Amino acid sequence: LPCYKLGIRFGRPDMVKRFLASRRTGFYFRVLQEGEVEAGDILELVSRDDNNITVADITQLYVREEDNPELLHRAAQLEALPKSWRDYFQQ
Secondary structure: OOOHHHHHHHOOOOHHHHHHHHOOOOOOOOOOOOOOOOOOOOOOOOOOOOOOOOHHHHHHHHOOOOOOHHHHHHHHOOOOOOHHHHHHHHO
16 A cells, blocks of 8 residues: 655645555565566566455455455455454454
């Protein structure tokens, strides 16, 4: 999820709210070895969680836009999420 720094970067205090309303999501890559990445380099998916939950799903659940108990249950089991997020979805 975006943090307050997004609002600072764009000079708009409502930027986080606007970003969430757009339903656009993003992700981070885990860096295993420091180095240079250039256009055209290949990025390899090495694993995927069996819960089949997308970043967009997590975002919608987090901002309570979707009432989906089954998806909430799967998100609460997602080990890739911090414990605080899993606890939030469990509640």
